[in-house]
Amino acid sequence: MQPRNGSAVEVRSLVKRFNSFVAVDRVTLDVARGEIFGFLGPNGAGKSTTIRILCGLLAPTEGSARVHGFNVATQPELVKKSIGYMSQKFSLYDDLTVEENLEFFSGVYGVPRNVRPLRQAYALKMAGLEGEEHTMTRLLAGGWKQRLALGCAILHQPPILFLDEPTSGVDPIARRQFWDLIYAMAESGTTVFVSTHYMEEAEYCHRLALMYKGRTIALGTPAELKASHGPGATMNDVFIASIEHEEAESR
């Protein structure tokens, strides 16, 4: 698939309503190619909902979004060919071995048979799962499962990766290792769109959006965001101040 001109992800006044409840409220943002873009916010902020819309899994109520130049509402098939997605809940097949999961996802992503061994070997190596090919996926530890899920999502070499809280429930060391992988992906030119609610992870992103009650209440590089809240401010301070400001506004 030819890369399209423009941003990797373009979101314009995106709205998602579930009945009368507004889960995503007029979100507008751009993600440049090769960028690690963070999506930070408390539970229920609308991070997953936004990501699912961007992956073509959910239809937006209003507004528009383009991923890799394709409209998510009207061209979901093309969007799906251009992305890798790791959902918040672990979702590989537990009763298949590591290798069988990789083989299955190679198949559904339409990877040609002759390049599969290469791609799968790469995914295994990247995930640090060499030697575990025949291990039943259910027996893997949490951090390993997450890395396998990432490995499965990159078999077709997607230009854009959506990772929804990939490190939740994983110990700090495994988390650090996972971020090393994200960096490696970005260095090889992949755009990474990652959500989290760990403050320290926000610092790892090139740019990030703070999300609260469906709105983006702050957007910028970690340095920009901290600078705008006075010297010595931490990411946590930025977060709390932004939410307080937002609450005051809406009152």
Next chain:
Amino acid sequence: MSFRRYSAIFRKEGLHILRDWRSLAMALGVPILLLILFGYALTLDVDRIPTVIYDQDGSPQSREVVERFRGSRFFSIVERQGDYREIIRRIDNSTALVGVVIPRDFARKVAGNEVAEVQLLFDGSDSNTASIAAGYAEALVLAYSSELRERQVIRRGAGKMPPPIDARVRVVYNNELKSRNFIVPGLIAVILMIIAALLTSLTIAREWENGTMEQLLSTPVRPTELLLGKLSAYFVLGMADMAIALALGVSVFGVPMRGSLLLLIFASALYLFGALCWGILLSTVTRSQLLAFQVALISSFLPAFLLSGFIFAIPDMPFVIQQFTRIVPARYFVALLKGIFLKGVGVSVLWADILFLFVYAVLVFALASRTMRQKMA
């Protein structure tokens, strides 16, 4: 439709089937278990039915009827009674299941070329045995009747005349009157329906419950590829079941296989495909393994068992229920199986049943595929 994606789904589904040894054991073991259980236990064969005969006439003709009953292996004459009350008493205390009353004017009516009657009394509390006994008795009376008729024709020369003794026959095509020959084809229909619908009822719901559907939906997989991939895997399993049931039926139970094997395989494939689609449809609609399983069990087992003509004859059902059986695919499959197994008839006779199974399969597939496209969008 991409063959690559379809075959990935097919192989993955095959692995699930092989890994889940409990379901696999159920899928392959249940047919064997059911066949043995029903084949042996539910044998409807009735031998040496205790029978009381009340010969009111005492004529040579009536004695000939009595001798016929005595000579049959299906009846065992307990006692020749001269009293209705005695017959009733014996049926009441179960020392007899059948009473035969030959009326006083029997010989006169036979001679006068009128319709003579033989009265048969049955213990209705054992309705199964009773209806089988009735079949035997009627067949016996009819055989005697046609023999009499032949004799009369020979004596008086050609010419049409009514059968001198009234009897209706129900037992055809199963000359040895072996009920097992009826049971095994019916059982195959029930088994195939249950296994197919139950196993597939879990397959889509499981993906939703485990969250793997979310992952699948983010890939370029199309609903039709998912549907066909899953159907194919379970189709292989279902045909294996069919082969097991067929082999058991023919080898262990000695059911005659008089028709075309190819036609049998084709009909089974159609029926199986429809049943698989039905299970997938339930799974797609409910998104819950438990609910889909329960609905599949009830909606596959009950109609196939009760309304297919397997255990209960359709012509004996109330009118409304008879009409209802028209939409039960198992009914057509049972008819097909009996036709192929026992009668050895081919497409020229069975085309309507095949056509129905085809239409049913196409309809349920279309419905499942439409539902899946909606749910996955």
